[in-house]
Amino acid sequence: MAQFTGKVWLLGDDIDTDIIIPTEYLALPSVDDMKKYAFSPLRPELAGQIAPGDIIVAGKNFGCGSSREQAPEIIKHLGVACVIAKSYARIFFRNAINNGLLLIESDLHDHVQEGDTITVAPGEQIEAGGEVYPISPLPQNLLDILEAGGLVRAMQKRNGLIS
Amino acid sequence: MGHTLIEKIIMKNTGLDTVSPGQIVTVNVDRVMIHDIFIPFVAEKFKEMGFTRVWDPDKICLIYDHMVPTSAVEDVRHFQIGDAFAAEQRLTHVHRTDGICHQLMPEMGYARPGQVVFGTDSHTTTYGAVGCFSSGIGYTEMAAILGTGELWVRVPETIRIEIDGELPGNVSAKDVILTILGDLRADGATYKALEFGGSAVEKMSVASRLTMSNMSVECGAKCALVAPDEKTAAFSGVPMAEIAWLKPDPDAHYERVIHYSAAGLKPVCACPSQVDNIHPAAELVGTKLDEVFIGSCTNGRLEDLAAAAGQLEGKTVAPGLRLIVTPASRSIYIEAVKAGYIETLVKAGAIVTQPGCGLCCGRAGGILADGETVLATNNRNFLGRMGPSSVKIYLASPAVAAASAAAGEIVLPE
Numbered sequence: 001m002a003q004f005t006g007k008v009w010l011l012g013d014d015i016d017t018d019i020i021i022p023t024e025y026l027a028l029p030s031v032d033d034m035k036k037y038a039f040s041p042l043r044p045e046l047a048g049q050i051a052p053g054d055i056i057v058a059g060k061n062f063g064c065g066s067s068r069e070q071a072p073e074i075i076k077h078l079g080v081a082c083v084i085a086k087s088y089a090r091i092f093f094r095n096a097i098n099n100g101l102l103l104i105e106s107d108l109h110d111h112v113q114e115g116d117t118i119t120v121a122p123g124e125q126i127e128a129g130g131e132v133y134p135i136s137p138l139p140q141n142l143l144d145i146l147e148a149g150g151l152v153r154a155m156q157k158r159n160g161l162i163s
Numbered sequence: 164m165g166h167t168l169i170e171k172i173i174m175k176n177t178g179l180d181t182v183s184p185g186q187i188v189t190v191n192v193d194r195v196m197i198h199d200i201f202i203p204f205v206a207e208k209f210k211e212m213g214f215t216r217v218w219d220p221d222k223i224c225l226i227y228d229h230m231v232p233t234s235a236v237e238d239v240r241h242f243q244i245g246d247a248f249a250a251e252q253r254l255t256h257v258h259r260t261d262g263i264c265h266q267l268m269p270e271m272g273y274a275r276p277g278q279v280v281f282g283t284d285s286h287t288t289t290y291g292a293v294g295c296f297s298s299g300i301g302y303t304e305m306a307a308i309l310g311t312g313e314l315w316v317r318v319p320e321t322i323r324i325e326i327d328g329e330l331p332g333n334v335s336a337k338d339v340i341l342t343i344l345g346d347l348r349a350d351g352a353t354y355k356a357l358e359f360g361g362s363a364v365e366k367m368s369v370a371s372r373l374t375m376s377n378m379s380v381e382c383g384a385k386c387a388l389v390a391p392d393e394k395t396a397a398f399s400g401v402p403m404a405e406i407a408w409l410k411p412d413p414d415a416h417y418e419r420v421i422h423y424s425a426a427g428l429k430p431v432c433a434c435p436s437q438v439d440n441i442h443p444a445a446e447l448v449g450t451k452l453d454e455v456f457i458g459s460c461t462n463g464r465l466e467d468l469a470a471a472a473g474q475l476e477g478k479t480v481a482p483g484l485r486l487i488v489t490p491a492s493r494s495i496y497i498e499a500v501k502a503g504y505i506e507t508l509v510k511a512g513a514i515v516t517q518p519g520c521g522l523c524c525g526r527a528g529g530i531l532a533d534g535e536t537v538l539a540t541n542n543r544n545f546l547g548r549m550g551p552s553s554v555k556i557y558l559a560s561p562a563v564a565a566a567s568a569a570a571g572e573i574v575l576p577e
Contacts, residue, residue: 014350018548027526028237041546064383066543067284139187152303159310
């Protein structure tokens with residue numbers, strides 16, 4: 001995966017799936033309809049401010065709570081390049097990879113401010129404020145899914161719909 | 164080296180001679196559960212992936228619970244899509260009004276000891292209470308399972324939790340698991356398995372164990388197992404001899420073992436707005452309440468309704484407070500009627516609703532207004548879950564909830 005540069009939006013610990021997208025919006029017909037309500041219980045203005053290529057940096061246990069897959073899908077649809085958190089809740093982690101959303105585990109949260117510009121080389125390092133933070137690569141089976149563009153495309157390949 | 168319970172279930176399922184934490188394996192799925200919120204997405208992804216037939220219709224349960232009965236016009240679409248998918252794929256295990264998925268799966272025998280079960284809901288960990296490896300996944304992975312019958316999993320490390328001794332009279336399984344969550348914190352078991360044991364767990368009913376396994380996802384656990392015993396065999400309708408292998412080896416390796424003395428535990432509450440924000444109920448006495456909710460896949464079972472009725476016998480709900488009681492399933496509702504619990508609760512002033520998720524997921528049946536406070540027996544008190552983000556949600560046992568409903572403020576149960 002090629003390296004990329006983006007602007008930081010800083011969130012705290014335990015950003016749960018009810019914060020990422022409250023249940024009341026899950027019945028909306030599409031993820032694009034839902035995405036303007038992303039993070040609304042915590043920061044109602046945030047969804048309108050996030051621009052494609054931006055990066056979410058958070059504390060520990062990002063995505064805890066329900067299994068709603070709209071949570072990573074919405075983040076992906078907002079154009080977020082990747083999420084960098086100290087740790088992730090398990091179902092969110094799987095859902096993100098399955099939707100082609102890159103997740104990176106790092107304690108970068110303690111070293112950056114909102115609005116900072118950082119450069120990410122997936123599987124290698126993050127550059128922020130002149131410092132370099134090493135990151136570890138994902139296991140191969142997860143990289144395969146990410147590189148296929150998510151689990152739907154990986155299954156389409158399996159079923160011979162695409163090559 | 165011996166193996167923990169989850170390792171033994173994965174070994175049996177995969178046919179591997181040994182497994183160790185961190186290893187990635189592919190399991191054969193024994194049963195899946197899909198609920199109303201996610202069925203449209205599962206059906207869409209299934210087709211998009213290029214599948215035409217599900218791998219085994221008998222292994223698929225479709226359960227409507229979050230939206231029953233509907234509270235918005237868009238909700239009906241979920242039932243229409245679900246019904247169409249069930250007809251097309253010849254699904255037979257479809258429940259439209261029978262109760263909450265996590266109650267029905269073990270109650271109907273869909274999730275049994277030793278099986279591997281996945282559901283499109285985080286509280287799928289519930290069935291660990293009957294010795295089943297069960298965990299929540301998203302709808303895209305569910306669509307892939309429907310096509311393939313398998314899923315990759317990382318063999319989890321196991322944290323063993325031993326609870327020994329006798330629980331005090333006003334302390335329930337809910338207080339035990341809330342106490343554990345307060346100690347482990349919201350991410351204390353992320354990617355890991357919990358294994359509950361000890362004499363207090365042995366004495367617990369299957370219903371109480373379901374409460375503990377249900378909430379284990381709130382500390383990030385992948386699954387939360389109790390080794391099956393005679394009670395499990397009777398509950399799940401399987402001979403004990405068939406499930407006797409479902410116990411950890413004496414020399415199993417645990418990441419850590421945590422001990423609790425049951426006698427030292429107290430009634431507790433999770434305070435706004437995190438499930439691990441645990442405080443003794445005694446310190447919260449006097450907190451004014453606008454609403455009390457008793458129900459959910461955590462605490463909507465017969466023993467929970469019995470505890471609530473016990474607290475409200477001959478009493479009335481405090482003036483101005485709304486008490487909402489939601490049995491977890493149709494069969495529990497019927498049993499509670501027969502036992503007289505429903506009559507006691509209704510006479511006390513409770514609103515008893517149809518079985519389902521009800522207020523727990525914040526879509527219907529008691530949404531709160533700005534600045535209000537609710538004490539609830541379900542599993543989550545996140546910001547904005549039951550109304551505007553200014554609503555304060557406390558979580559507690561059915562006994563604390565019912566006693567507090569009569570007082571109009573948080574009190575200790577009798």
